[in-house]
Amino acid sequence: MLDSGMHPKNTGDDALPNLKAIADREIKAILISHAHQDHIGTLPLLMRRFPAARVFMTEATAEIGSVLLHNSVNVMTRQREEIGEMSYPLFTHRETDRASERWRWCPLRQRISITGERAPQRERGLLTFEFFEAGHVLGSTGILLRAEGNSVFYTGDVNFDDQTIMQAAVFPEEKIDVLIMECTRGDHAKPSGWTRPGEERRFAEALERAFDRGAGVLIPVFALGKTQEMLALLYKLRRASRKISGEFPIYIGGLSSKMTDIYDRRAHMARRQLPRLQLMREAAPFILNDETIRDTPLRAGRAYVLSSGMMIPNTLSNIFARRLIEMPEHAIFFVGYASPESPAGLLRDAGKGGEVALAPTKPPQRIRCQIEQFQFSAHATRESLIDYAKRIAPRKIILVHGDPPAVEWMRATLSAELSGSEVIVPAPGLEIEL
Numbered sequence: 001m002l003d004s005g006m007h008p009k010n011t012g013d014d015a016l017p018n019l020k021a022i023a024d025r026e027i028k029a030i031l032i033s034h035a036h037q038d039h040i041g042t043l044p045l046l047m048r049r050f051p052a053a054r055v056f057m058t059e060a061t062a063e064i065g066s067v068l069l070h071n072s073v074n075v076m077t078r079q080r081e082e083i084g085e086m087s088y089p090l091f092t093h094r095e096t097d098r099a100s101e102r103w104r105w106c107p108l109r110q111r112i113s114i115t116g117e118r119a120p121q122r123e124r125g126l127l128t129f130e131f132f133e134a135g136h137v138l139g140s141t142g143i144l145l146r147a148e149g150n151s152v153f154y155t156g157d158v159n160f161d162d163q164t165i166m167q168a169a170v171f172p173e174e175k176i177d178v179l180i181m182e183c184t185r186g187d188h189a190k191p192s193g194w195t196r197p198g199e200e201r202r203f204a205e206a207l208e209r210a211f212d213r214g215a216g217v218l219i220p221v222f223a224l225g226k227t228q229e230m231l232a233l234l235y236k237l238r239r240a241s242r243k244i245s246g247e248f249p250i251y252i253g254g255l256s257s258k259m260t261d262i263y264d265r266r267a268h269m270a271r272r273q274l275p276r277l278q279l280m281r282e283a284a285p286f287i288l289n290d291e292t293i294r295d296t297p298l299r300a301g302r303a304y305v306l307s308s309g310m311m312i313p314n315t316l317s318n319i320f321a322r323r324l325i326e327m328p329e330h331a332i333f334f335v336g337y338a339s340p341e342s343p344a345g346l347l348r349d350a351g352k353g354g355e356v357a358l359a360p361t362k363p364p365q366r367i368r369c370q371i372e373q374f375q376f377s378a379h380a381t382r383e384s385l386i387d388y389a390k391r392i393a394p395r396k397i398i399l400v401h402g403d404p405p406a407v408e409w410m411r412a413t414l415s416a417e418l419s420g421s422e423v424i425v426p427a428p429g430l431e432i433e434l
Ligand SMILES: [Zn+2]
Pocket: 034, 036, 136, 157
C-alpha cells in the first residue's frame, strides 16, 4: 500500500480509502510518503485490518505523523458529538501509540526490501523500495519500487522548486517503467513572470500596506508545512523590512506549534534553507487553542497564521475568519491550496462584496474585509511535473491526487507530448495491469 490517507473534507465512510477493493488481498507492506492527513490519516485503521503488514516511513514523518494522528483522535471525538458520526473516533490514542511503535524508520536513498532488510543492489525477484526527498514538507518522500527488473515510482506530493525552508525535490532520473504522479496544480498554469522571490516581495508589500491601514491579517495555513514556511517568511520580513515595524506579533495554533517544534529539533538534520533558524524562538509566535481563539484580540499590525488551510468548520482559521470577514479594515491572505468547495475556496472565489457561509450551521456573511491570494504552493507547478515525466518517459503514467479538471489537463497534455507513454486516470477500485 502506498499511503493511507483520510479525505480532508469528507467524514465517516466517505473519508476512508476504498478498503473493499483490497479486502481479500494480503498486504505485506505499507509505505507512507509523508505525514499530511490525506496520506497518513487512516494508518492505525489500516494496520488493524492488516496486522501482518510492515509499515515504513522516514523518521521525520513518523515523528510528525504520531502528533497528527493523536490530534486527529481528538478532532474525531469532537465530531462524534458535533456531527453525530458514531463510527468516530476511528481509532484511539492507545491504538495510535501501539501503531506508531511498529513503524519502521527508513533513511533516504537506500534500497530496502519489503521484509525490512537492507537490500543488495542486484537481487532480482526481490521487491524493494527506496525513499527520495520530495521537497514538499519535512520528511516528505517519493517512493521507488523495484522488482524483477521493473520499477514503479510514486511521486507522493512533490515540489521541484525551493520554498522558504524546504529545498526542492531530488528525484530519480533513471529509467522508470511506471510513474504514479500527483496533479494538485494541474488546473493552473504557472503565472507568467512568477518567481518565488517576486511573490515574497508582493506579499511583503501587501502586508505593509495592510498593517499601515490598521489591518490584522489572517493567513489560513496547513499545520504541517505551510505554517513553518510562513513563520520563516514572516521572520525574514521582520528582519529585512524597514517599514514593517520590527516585532509585529504572530499567532499560530497548538497543533502547528507542535509541528514547528519538530521542524526546530530537526533543523540541523534536514537538507533545508535557513538551517540554523529556530522558528519557535526567533519568530516567537503566540500559541492559540480552541478556547483562547474566541477572545484573542483582533488588532492592527498582527499576523494570525492559523490552520486549517481550507478553513474547515470548527478549526481556528474558520472561527477567526467568521469574526473578521465583515470588518473592512482587516484582511485575509491566502497562501496555498484550497479546494473550490472548501470554506476557504468559497470565500476566496466569492471575493470582497460577495457572501459566504463558512460553516453549514452558520448564516451567510457579507465579505467586507480585504482578500488577497498569493502563490506559495508546496506542490509542483504543472509545467515542472510535465518536464519530469518527459525526462523519465515511462511506459505508463498513472495520474492521482488532483481535482478532475487538474487531472484532465495533465492527461491531455501528457498524451499529446509523450506519444510512447500510456496515460491512465484510474477509477477507484479498478485494477490496472502495471
Ligand atoms: Zn501533502
